[in-house]
Amino acid sequence: MAPIPVIAVFDVGKTNKKLFLFDENYKIVFERTARFTETHDEDGDPCENLDSLRLSVFDSLREIFKHKEFELKAVNFSTYGASFVYVDEEGVPLTPLYNYLKPYPEDLGKQFYEAYGDEATFARETASPVLGNLNSGLQIYRLKYQQPEVFKKLKYALHLPQYMSYLLTGQMVSDLTSIGCHTALWDFGKNTYHNWLQKENILPKMAPLKPADEVSPPVFPGGEYKVGIGLHxxxxxxxxxxxxxxxxxxxxxxxxxxxxxxxxxxxxxxxxxxxxxxxxxxxxxxxxxxxxxxxxxxxxxxxxxxxxxxxxxxxxxxxxxxxxxxxxxxxxxxxxxxxxxxxxxxxxxxxxxxxxxxxxxxxxxxxxxxxxxxxxxxxxxxxxxxxxxxxxxxxxxxxxxxxxxxxxxxxxxxxxxxxxxxxxxxxxxxxxxxxxxxxxxxxxxxxxxxxxxxxxxxxxxx
Known part of the structure; x- marks a missing residue:
C-alpha cells in the first residue's frame, strides 16, 4: 500500500504543544499532545523551556520518518505571539524565551513613549494597545537597554514560529502575521516598520520579511519535504x-x-x-x-x-x-x-x-x-x-x-x-x-x- 502524503504541523500553545499530521484532504491522520515543565529566567519569572521545545521538534520528526505509512511532504509551525527568540550569528539563543506576561519596567516604558510620541498616537500608528511585554517590539527595546552586551551579540530577533522554522531550514526570516499583531513594530498607515526601529538601530536585528506561503528545503535530514516559515x-x-x-x-x-x-x-x-x-x-x-x-x-x-x-x-x-x-x-x-x-x-x-x-x-x-x-x-x-x-x-x-x-x-x-x-x-x-x-x-x-x-x-x- 502506498504511503499517505502528509503535512506535519507543530501547534505550540502556552499550555499544550500539539503535533498533527494531515492528509491531502486536511483530515487528521496522527496527533500527539505534550506539556513541558516551565523553566525560569534570570529574574525568576516562569518561561517556556526552549530546549524541550527544540528537542521535541527533532524527536517528533524522527518518529514520523519511522512511520512507513506516511510520506512527509511538508512541515509548518504556529505558535502564540509576542515571544522572541534572540539568536546570535550561529543561531544559538542568547537568552531565555521571556514570558509575555512578565512585568515591564515602568521607567523604560516611560522612556520609550517620551522618545516616540504620546501613548495614544503611537498606539494608533502601530495598532497596538499599550501592553508592556505583550508589545514584543518593546521586548527588544528592553533587551537593548537592560542587556546591552547581549544586544551587541544579537544577530536577529525571531518570533517563535520563525525560530522553530529556522531549526529545520537554517533560514532566519520574519513573517507578517507575527510582526503585525500588537507588537508596536509595524506602522499600519505606512505599511512598513515603524521609524523608531531605525532610530534605535533595531531594524538590522529584524530578519528579512518573507510571505506566509514561502517554503524552504530542510537541513534536517530525513526526506525531501518543504518547510514553511510559520505563523502567529x-x-x-x-x-x-x-x-x-x-x-x-x-x-x-x-x-x-x-x-x-x-x-x-x-x-x-x-x-x-x-x-x-x-x-x-x-x-x-x-x-x-x-x-x-x-x-x-x-x-x-x-x-x-x-x-x-x-x-x-x-x-x-x-x-x-x-x-x-x-x-x-x-x-x-x-x-x-x-x-x-x-x-x-x-x-x-x-x-x-x-x-x-x-x-x-x-x-x-x-x-x-x-x-x-x-x-x-x-x-x-x-x-x-x-x-x-x-x-x-x-x-x-x-x-x-x-x-x-x-x-x-x-x-x-x-x-x-x-x-x-x-x-x-x-x-x-x-x-x-x-x-x-x-x-x-x-x-x-x-x-x-x-x-x-x-x-x-x-x-x-x-
Missing amino acids: DSSAALIPYLVSFNMPFVLISTGTWSISLNPFNQTPLTADELKNDCLNYLQYKGSTVKASRLFTGYEYEQQIKRIATHFQQDVIRYRTINYDAGIVAVLNQQSSLKSSKQEGELQRSVFEQRDLNDFSDDVEAYHQLMIDIVQQQTISTNYVLAGCKVQRIFVDGGFSKNSVFMHLLALAFPQLEVYAASMAQATAVGTALAIHQSWNAKALPHDLIELKYYSGVHNEVA
Missing part, C-alpha cells in the same frame, strides 16, 4: 474561514484568549478602541484584520475552580452543563451587577465580585458566570462589528462546544446568525493551508468546517 496562531486560525466563506463574518476564536476577528473591517482604530484592547492584525496575505481581545479562557478556568471548590464538585462536571433558559431568566431579573469594560489586557468579568453563597447550587452559579462572560464578550465583539456589515458570527475553540455560552451569545446578537464552528484544529489546519500549493496537488476542500446554528430568538438549536 490567531492569524492561522482565520485562514480556513477565509478559504471557505466569502460572505462577511466575524470569527470569535476562543482559548486562553477570546479574540474577535473581523477581516472585513478596514476602519482605522480609534483612541477608545485602543484603550479597550482592540488592535489590528495583519493576516497571512497582508491585509488588515480588526480584532478585540479578552482574557476570557483564563478567567473561566479560575472561576469554575472557585465554583467547584465552594460547592464541593469535580471541575470536570462543567464541561457538559446544558443551557437552562429558566435559570437564565431568573438570574437576569436578580442581578444588579453589570459588566463594564476595563482598560488593560487582562479584563475580568464581574463574576469574581459575586458571593457564591447567593446561589442555590453550582449550576446556577455556573450560568451566572457564563452570563457575565458573555456580557464582556458582547462589548468586546461589538468593537469589531462597528461600521461594518456582517451577517454571521462563527465561534471556534473551547467555547464553541459550550452550550451555555453559545445560547447566551445568540441571545446577545439576535440580528446575526451565530454558529458554533466545528473543525479539527482550526489553527493547525490554517497553518497547513498557508502552504497548500507547495505540497498538495488536490483542490482546496469545501467541507473543512461544520456549522451548528444557535437561534437568538427561541433559544433553540436548529
Whole structure:
C-alpha cells in the first residue's frame, strides 16, 4: 500500500504543544499532545523551556520518518505571539524565551513613549494597545537597554514560529502575521516598520520579511519535504474561514484568549478602541484584520475552580452543563451587577465580585458566570462589528462546544446568525493551508468546517 502524503504541523500553545499530521484532504491522520515543565529566567519569572521545545521538534520528526505509512511532504509551525527568540550569528539563543506576561519596567516604558510620541498616537500608528511585554517590539527595546552586551551579540530577533522554522531550514526570516499583531513594530498607515526601529538601530536585528506561503528545503535530514516559515496562531486560525466563506463574518476564536476577528473591517482604530484592547492584525496575505481581545479562557478556568471548590464538585462536571433558559431568566431579573469594560489586557468579568453563597447550587452559579462572560464578550465583539456589515458570527475553540455560552451569545446578537464552528484544529489546519500549493496537488476542500446554528430568538438549536 502506498504511503499517505502528509503535512506535519507543530501547534505550540502556552499550555499544550500539539503535533498533527494531515492528509491531502486536511483530515487528521496522527496527533500527539505534550506539556513541558516551565523553566525560569534570570529574574525568576516562569518561561517556556526552549530546549524541550527544540528537542521535541527533532524527536517528533524522527518518529514520523519511522512511520512507513506516511510520506512527509511538508512541515509548518504556529505558535502564540509576542515571544522572541534572540539568536546570535550561529543561531544559538542568547537568552531565555521571556514570558509575555512578565512585568515591564515602568521607567523604560516611560522612556520609550517620551522618545516616540504620546501613548495614544503611537498606539494608533502601530495598532497596538499599550501592553508592556505583550508589545514584543518593546521586548527588544528592553533587551537593548537592560542587556546591552547581549544586544551587541544579537544577530536577529525571531518570533517563535520563525525560530522553530529556522531549526529545520537554517533560514532566519520574519513573517507578517507575527510582526503585525500588537507588537508596536509595524506602522499600519505606512505599511512598513515603524521609524523608531531605525532610530534605535533595531531594524538590522529584524530578519528579512518573507510571505506566509514561502517554503524552504530542510537541513534536517530525513526526506525531501518543504518547510514553511510559520505563523502567529490567531492569524492561522482565520485562514480556513477565509478559504471557505466569502460572505462577511466575524470569527470569535476562543482559548486562553477570546479574540474577535473581523477581516472585513478596514476602519482605522480609534483612541477608545485602543484603550479597550482592540488592535489590528495583519493576516497571512497582508491585509488588515480588526480584532478585540479578552482574557476570557483564563478567567473561566479560575472561576469554575472557585465554583467547584465552594460547592464541593469535580471541575470536570462543567464541561457538559446544558443551557437552562429558566435559570437564565431568573438570574437576569436578580442581578444588579453589570459588566463594564476595563482598560488593560487582562479584563475580568464581574463574576469574581459575586458571593457564591447567593446561589442555590453550582449550576446556577455556573450560568451566572457564563452570563457575565458573555456580557464582556458582547462589548468586546461589538468593537469589531462597528461600521461594518456582517451577517454571521462563527465561534471556534473551547467555547464553541459550550452550550451555555453559545445560547447566551445568540441571545446577545439576535440580528446575526451565530454558529458554533466545528473543525479539527482550526489553527493547525490554517497553518497547513498557508502552504497548500507547495505540497498538495488536490483542490482546496469545501467541507473543512461544520456549522451548528444557535437561534437568538427561541433559544433553540436548529
